[in-house]
Every structure is written in structure tokens, then in C-alpha cells.
Amino acid sequence: MNKYTDKSDGTLVELSLLGEQYAYEELVRRYEKAVKGTAYKVTGNQFSAEDASQDAFVSAWMKLDGLREREKFGPWVCAIAKNCAKAVVTHYRITCGEISLHLLENTEALGLRDERAEQQMDLQEALETLSDKIRQTVEL
Numbered sequence: 001m002n003k004y005t006d007k008s009d010g011t012l013v014e015l016s017l018l019g020e021q022y023a024y025e026e027l028v029r030r031y032e033k034a035v036k037g038t039a040y041k042v043t044g045n046q047f048s049a050e051d052a053s054q055d056a057f058v059s060a061w062m063k064l065d066g067l068r069e070r071e072k073f074g075p076w077v078c079a080i081a082k083n084c085a086k087a088v089v090t091h092y093r094i095t096c097g098e099i100s101l102h103l104l105e106n107t108e109a110l111g112l113r114d115e116r117a118e119q120q121m122d123l124q125e126a127l128e129t130l131s132d133k134i135r136q137t138v139e140l
Helices: 009-017 021-043 046-062 070-096 101-106 113-128 132-139
Strands: none
Touching: 009 021, 009 070, 021 046, 021 070, 046 070, 046 132
8 A cells, every 4th residue: 555545536647747656656556457458358369458558558648638537537548548459459450460369368378488588678678768757657
């Protein structure tokens, strides 16, 4: 339990806009499952849903000052997640249309763990090139 746990969504949004990074972290914690679930309903794939969820939280953070009804952060970020998931699916269909997203669920069973570890290292290197503010957002 942290000092932000008992705060309302509206208060957390206001604190986030004032630069309190842990306030936004609390919003992410509150809505992480709902956002991921929303994205999964669209993508049908865990990995794509996680990507869309991350995109949604980054987009929400970048557009936070545009949220008029601060108390409605949850439904707002879920709507963003739905749109991000649709974008992931559309992008995937354009670039890799003949491979099912559902096949990607079993990559570890197919012996592709080394590839995943390599991707994780590439991701970490890419994160290190970002500015502090953007990197903190992505890490949230």
C-alpha cells in the first residue's frame, strides 16, 4: 500500500499532471488488468494485448491533459486500449497476414526461448536510448 492507494482517479490524474510519477503508476496498477483484458478481446493474443496495453498507457499519459472528466480515467484508458489493439491487429494483418496471431502463444513450446531472450535484450537496449521521461513512462 502506498500513499496514492486511497486517492480517487481524479486526484491521481491531477497529481500526475503536476509531475507525480507515482500517481500515474497507481493509475496503471488500478487499470492494468482491465486494459489488458480490453486489448485481449480485440487481439485474441496475449502478446499483442500486452503491446496494445503498453501503447494505451503511454498514449493516455501523453494525452492526460486532454481528459476532461478526470474521474473517468478507467473507461478512457480502456477505450484507448481498444483503439491501440485494433491498430496492432491492422498492422499485423498488413505485415504478416498469413500467420495466425494464435500461433504466437506457443513460441516457448516451439523452442523459441532464445529468440525471446534476444528480443528482451534488444528491447532493453532500445529503452536505454530514450529520454528519462519517456523511458519512465514505458517502464510503468
